[in-house]
Amino acid sequence: MSEATRQAQEADLQPWWGESPLPLGRLRAWRIGPYALWVRAEAREWRLWSAARGDSMAADLELATEPAGDAPADARLTRIGLVSVDPRLSLRPALADRDVVVRPDIPVLVPPGARIELYVTTPVWVVVRAGEGGPLLLDEPSHRLSDTWFGPDTLVGELAYAIRTASRLELAEVPRRPHRAITKLEVVNDGRDALPVDKLKVPVTGLAVYADASGGLWSDAVTLERRPQAGEAVASVSSGPGVNGVAAQRVAEPRVATGSRFTLNAFGRLFGA
Amino acid sequence: MGWLASVRSALHLQISGAQLAGLIRAGVYVVLGIVLARFTAAAVNRATRQMSAQERVLLRRLASYLVAGLFFASALREAGFRFDVLLGAAGIVTVAVGFASQTSASNMISGLFLMLERSIAIGDIINVSGTVGEVLSVDLLSTRLRTFDNLLVRIPNQTMVSTMITNYNRLPIRRFDLQVSVAYKEDLAGVEQALLEIADRNPLCLEDPAPLLIAMGFGESSINYQLSVWAKRENWLELRNRITREVKAGFDQLGIEIPFPHVSLYAGSVTDPFPVALANPAAGRAAAVPGGGPTPADASDRPQSQQDPA
Numbered sequence: 334m335s336e337a338t339r340q341a342q343e344a345d346l347q348p349w350w351g352e353s354p355l356p357l358g359r360l361r362a363w364r365i366g367p368y369a370l371w372v373r374a375e376a377r378e379w380r381l382w383s384a385a386r387g388d389s390m391a392a393d394l395e396l397a398t399e400p401a402g403d404a405p406a407d408a409r410l411t412r413i414g415l416v417s418v419d420p421r422l423s424l425r426p427a428l429a430d431r432d433v434v435v436r437p438d439i440p441v442l443v444p445p446g447a448r449i450e451l452y453v454t455t456p457v458w459v460v461v462r463a464g465e466g467g468p469l470l471l472d473e474p475s476h477r478l479s480d481t482w483f484g485p486d487t488l489v490g491e492l493a494y495a496i497r498t499a500s501r502l503e504l505a506e507v508p509r510r511p512h513r514a515i516t517k518l519e520v521v522n523d524g525r526d527a528l529p530v531d532k533l534k535v536p537v538t539g540l541a542v543y544a545d546a547s548g549g550l551w552s553d554a555v556t557l558e559r560r561p562q563a564g565e566a567v568a569s570v571s572s573g574p575g576v577n578g579v580a581a582q583r584v585a586e587p588r589v590a591t592g593s594r595f596t597l598n599a600f601g602r603l604f605g606a
Numbered sequence: 607m608g609w610l611a612s613v614r615s616a617l618h619l620q621i622s623g624a625q626l627a628g629l630i631r632a633g634v635y636v637v638l639g640i641v642l643a644r645f646t647a648a649a650v651n652r653a654t655r656q657m658s659a660q661e662r663v664l665l666r667r668l669a670s671y672l673v674a675g676l677f678f679a680s681a682l683r684e685a686g687f688r689f690d691v692l693l694g695a696a697g698i699v700t701v702a703v704g705f706a707s708q709t710s711a712s713n714m715i716s717g718l719f720l721m722l723e724r725s726i727a728i729g730d731i732i733n734v735s736g737t738v739g740e741v742l743s744v745d746l747l748s749t750r751l752r753t754f755d756n757l758l759v760r761i762p763n764q765t766m767v768s769t770m771i772t773n774y775n776r777l778p779i780r781r782f783d784l785q786v787s788v789a790y791k792e793d794l795a796g797v798e799q800a801l802l803e804i805a806d807r808n809p810l811c812l813e814d815p816a817p818l819l820i821a822m823g824f825g826e827s828s829i830n831y832q833l834s835v836w837a838k839r840e841n842w843l844e845l846r847n848r849i850t851r852e853v854k855a856g857f858d859q860l861g862i863e864i865p866f867p868h869v870s871l872y873a874g875s876v877t878d879p880f881p882v883a884l885a886n887p888a889a890g891r892a893a894a895v896p897g898g899g900p901t902p903a904d905a906s907d908r909p910q911s912q913q914d915p916a
Contacts (some may be wrong), residue, residue: 434813434814436813477809478809479808479809479811479812479813480809480810480811480812480813480837480838480841481812481813481814482778482779482812482814482815482836483814487777487779487815487836488777491778492778492779492838495812495813495814532814
């Protein structure tokens, strides 16, 4: 990806999260990548319509616009009843509600004793509340990911989301989208043989979300370390995006509160071996 | 104690005051036992919230039966029953009861095995000899199911232990096998690619275990495939409905024929197959209504396969 393309993508970004007032009885629309949202606050209820629009890499961004007509008929309607509605709407990004299994299109081989840095992007969930800290109205993915099973067999394992990615080794190659957060993955191979990175689990439920100055989203950086002992691996989380030159502000907490070094378990549970 | 004398005379009972007082105490014990057993059951229910429904029910019943049993035994003693006599007669009673309740005892022991084995739990969807339903309870003598058409089925525990049970809820992911048939004329590589792409596009279909496509062989009217896709257990039914719809829509879009069963008439290796053609649809419709029989001209237009072999 050329520098000009990257700059153009960054120029199109802007923060879509935060709180905004909403006139009672008036419909407002948001478009965050492929995710479309329409909201109307009534005296005693919230009405929210959501739908998928365009492909998963759409970069559209429209904030609180006033649509000409009603929400489209194919949009999914959610009604939330409240005794009284305070017409303030808060949007926040959050990472996926299950861990994500990343499959590089072309597996990367990490020699013994070496480390690599991968950059993957995952779609964020749009968390809608009635004002900051108010009742939760909606928590939906900006793009529906495919389900997958991560485990040695169909008896042992866990459900996760699947992403096929280019798993870029250069940050400059990573496309910027308003609905995707970049996660820096550092893979360390302290094993005795080469480590093929053809499938690895990113523990996104334990990662916070950050925003940089241009409105791009990031997550905490993750290090996946293969230990010299056979069958052992450890995942650790560094606070912040972990990229030099990126000044990011924390905009959402992890879904699951964990320590910074929260997984020490079987190698297969991180690398899918 | 004048009121006791009044009660005795009113009931014309030949019992002493001490006996009557004992009976009253026994009654109090029974009532107290029932109340305390219920209270104990509620307390155990609250204390075991972290356990499974099955374990909670088991513990709740054990605790309440124990409390009720102790109070009932005390009530019997207060009522004047002598346990040494009961115990003396127990041998004879045991033999008599044993003969009379072989089935019940077998069911009770089977119920204990079922509870210990934990192959089913309350809330599971199971299939027992073709009966599919949700487990409502595993009692001492029987297991109760609620079928999807809301019928209550009571299955003796002895049957549950000796028959094959399929539990649909025990494992988190499930496979659906879709049988797909395509016409002999189709390009099979294209068909296989289309099926795998349809599975790939459906987000409910698990990426891992990967969708599996098996060529089942040459059928009478079609080439048969099995598309096996995995889904999260809760999404299984939705995936089943969606993937069927998507395969049909995908095949329609690509012009891939899903053939009906058909038969080709063929006279042998030395002749060509009989040509079949609808020569005059309007005449065919006329022939179908009363009084609209075929004319000699229609008969000459009939396909060769419908004419006399001579």
